[in-house]
Amino acid sequence: MTASEAAGSLEAALDQFAELVRSSPHNLVSSRARDELKGRHIPECLAFAELLPRTGRFLDLGSGGGFPGIVVALHGPERTVHLMDATRKKTAFLRHAAATLGIDVEVHTGRAEELGRGELGRTFDVVTARAVAPLRMLVAWASPFLRPRGDLYAIKGERWLAELQEAAPNLKRWGLQVHATPASDARLGPRSGNPHAPRVVMLRRAS
16 A cells, blocks of 8 residues: 555545544543544544654553544554543443444553552553643653553643643652653644644653
């Protein structure tokens, strides 16, 4: 497949994914978000996916309607992607969407605080999260899943720096270190030149 064919295939799959979200009987996203799927949410998740390693074992926490986990899987079929959410209707939708789109993902129903203590613990190279929780809470949920030197990529809002400062005690407690932020790496924020680029805080597990 040529590069242009691959791009066209991805665009078609993203369009199909947007339609699956819109037509779902479950309350996956707000009515405003449904109107902004192709103009904001999917482009943001696609820009985020482009930041991530092309291979490895990935876990998307709080996947909800598949943002960014489904987009990450569509963008990088070489990735091993797992999706996690505590709400059964959402994980049912994620399994349906993955089957319809023909992507190979594992879907887990449960709370991160519990699943991180099981067989999924310390098995992932990358954990992703979008609009899940403040960083002070997110680091406690994500760290147990990460292998040593594994990375948490968290999509955050304009208050990312304040969240990072508030999370400082938990970073130390859970063995995470700041690896990159929108201030230190232009790719991780609006300075990237991509109008859809999200603000991303990247944390690394030391051991």
